[in-house]
Amino acid sequence: MGDLLFIDDIKPGMKSWTAIITVQEKLNVCSAPSTSTKWQKFIFVDSKGSKVQGVLFDYAIQKMGPKLKLYKKYRISNAEVRSAAERFQLDGLKLQWIISTKTIVEEIDEADSSVLPFHFDFTAYKDLPPYADMKYEIVDVIGIVIHVSSVIPVHKDSRSSLVQKFWLVNEEMNPILLSLWNEFTKNEGKSITELKDKYPVLICRRLNVVMYNGIALSTRNDSVILVNPPVREVNQLKHWAARNEKSFAGLLEDNMHAKQSPQLFHQSHQKIISIIDVVPTQKVSWVKAQVSFKHIIQKYYYMGCIKCHRMTAANFGTTFTCNHCNEKQQASPRYRFDVDLTDHTDTLTASVFGDLAESLLTFTALEAMNYHEENTELPLEKVHQELQSRMFIIQLKPAATRDGGGHQRYTIVYFFEDSSSEESANKSAHPDVHTISLGIGNTVPTNAAPENQVSSSKVRIRLDTKFDQSEDANDNTSKDE
Ligand SMILES: [Zn+2]
Numbered sequence: 001m002g003d004l005l006f007i008d009d010i011k012p013g014m015k016s017w018t019a020i021i022t023v024q025e026k027l028n029v030c031s032a033p034s035t036s037t038k039w040q041k042f043i044f045v046d047s048k049g050s051k052v053q054g055v056l057f058d059y060a061i062q063k064m065g066p067k068l069k070l071y072k073k074y075r076i077s078n079a080e081v082r083s084a085a086e087r088f089q090l091d092g093l094k095l096q097w098i099i100s101t102k103t104i105v106e107e108i109d110e111a112d113s114s115v116l117p118f119h120f121d122f123t124a125y126k127d128l129p130p131y132a133d134m135k136y137e138i139v140d141v142i143g144i145v146i147h148v149s150s151v152i153p154v155h156k157d158s159r160s161s162l163v164q165k166f167w168l169v170n171e172e173m174n175p176i177l178l179s180l181w182n183e184f185t186k187n188e189g190k191s192i193t194e195l196k197d198k199y200p201v202l203i204c205r206r207l208n209v210v211m212y213n214g215i216a217l218s219t220r221n222d223s224v225i226l227v228n229p230p231v232r233e234v235n236q237l238k239h240w241a242a243r244n245e246k247s248f249a250g251l252l253e254d255n256m257h258a259k260q261s262p263q264l265f266h267q268s269h270q271k272i273i274s275i276i277d278v279v280p281t282q283k284v285s286w287v288k289a290q291v292s293f294k295h296i297i298q299k300y301y302y303m304g305c306i307k308c309h310r311m312t313a314a315n316f317g318t319t320f321t322c323n324h325c326n327e328k329q330q331a332s333p334r335y336r337f338d339v340d341l342t343d344h345t346d347t348l349t350a351s352v353f354g355d356l357a358e359s360l361l362t363f364t365a366l367e368a369m370n371y372h373e374e375n376t377e378l379p380l381e382k383v384h385q386e387l388q389s390r391m392f393i394i395q396l397k398p399a400a401t402r403d404g405g406g407h408q409r410y411t412i413v414y415f416f417e418d419s420s421s422e423e424s425a426n427k428s429a430h431p432d433v434h435t436i437s438l439g440i441g442n443t444v445p446t447n448a449a450p451e452n453q454v455s456s457s458k459v460r461i462r463l464d465t466k467f468d469q470s471e472d473a474n475d476n477t478s479k480d481e
Helices: 058-067 188-194 232-253 256-268 354-358 365-373 381-387 431-442 456-480
Strands: 017-026 038-045 051-057 073-077 080-083 095-098 104-108 139-148 152-156 159-169 176-181 201-211 215-218 224-227 285-292 301-305 319-321 328-342 347-353 392-402 408-417
Touching: 017 224, 038 058, 051 058, 058 104, 139 176, 139 188, 139 232, 159 188, 159 232, 176 201, 188 224, 201 232, 285 381, 301 365, 328 354, 328 365, 347 354, 347 392, 354 408
Parallel strands: 051 095, 176 215, 347 408
Antiparallel strands: 017 038, 017 073, 038 051, 073 104, 080 095, 139 159, 139 201, 152 159, 159 176, 201 215, 201 224, 285 328, 285 392, 301 328, 319 328, 328 347, 392 408
């Protein structure tokens, strides 16, 4: 079968060789949308720690794929060795072995394969923020699963996907949300769910860092999720978990993203911009602003599917077939209301939803619904008063929908209180802007915006919005009843 060589000694076109490798990673099967070609990639590692990419195409995936098991050792001979075009390289590995149905692949029974010599470079959770929303930047992380959610369907741009979310924690004690998509929910997601009471350790490779209620992690097509791989770092983390198990419950009880992500954020030097510079072409923007909604007349909630939160005409508490989940779900009130964000440059209206919205108020969406149905105003005097002296760091994104007037709307993705500037909050707000928001509160029935003010156009937008929303609210009410 040829000379026994190390991975680094095997060159393109070389024939008559044998190597002993361990399967470190086995990726999901991929297919090109334009052709019917399918492929599956592997990462093989030898006893020196050198790596090479293994590739199976089409029929070989069925025939050879199941033979090559994760973490097992094999003797491979005479695979076709080719250089890989840059866009097909994994981890910058320049060579690939094409494993066909003719390639000799023999499993080696290992007497002791308890700990494998894999090497990983993990990114600490606190160092993740600079990679956020950068499609071509990938990270490897290690973490213990401390919470498992169920698989949920997501519909976006007429495409359906499946997502399953997990909370990971490591020695930093900074929980982070990991989303597994599609194929990953069927394989790795299922294994993790089965192991959830045993705190499985995941090594996640080639993840994207995304902005989702702070910083979160998300799989790509070429990601790999190793569940409890037999490597030293995993054992180490398991030992640490056994000593710290008690504190995991506490991490879960707290509102994790609200508590943890601001710390991550502060270390990331995200750029805070002035409200006057917020533009819809920017995917996400961070602003530092005061929040007020005293002057906006609105219904504070909508009726939605309890699972996917899409709006429904179903009555509260009834079970209906959700058109988005395609499952029987309950109708439940969810917060949605508009707030004005004001800094020293301008004022902008944005919508806030769900738990994030609830954290601004002192009661639940269900209670808000009850007030609404009794035709009673929400008792918000204290909330409004307290908001005047609070300053928030807010992440905004342009909303997909526009309001009735065709104005670009914004959604608050995430916010937290900026405790560092509590005292300066009132001073930093522009006095003119401040007057405007108070002024509107006093002139609710009129459609006239104050003249000659810095943000009079914005004020008009808000008034338009306000009337649209009142109408919306009435429409919804009539449907509800
Ligand atoms: Zn639904």
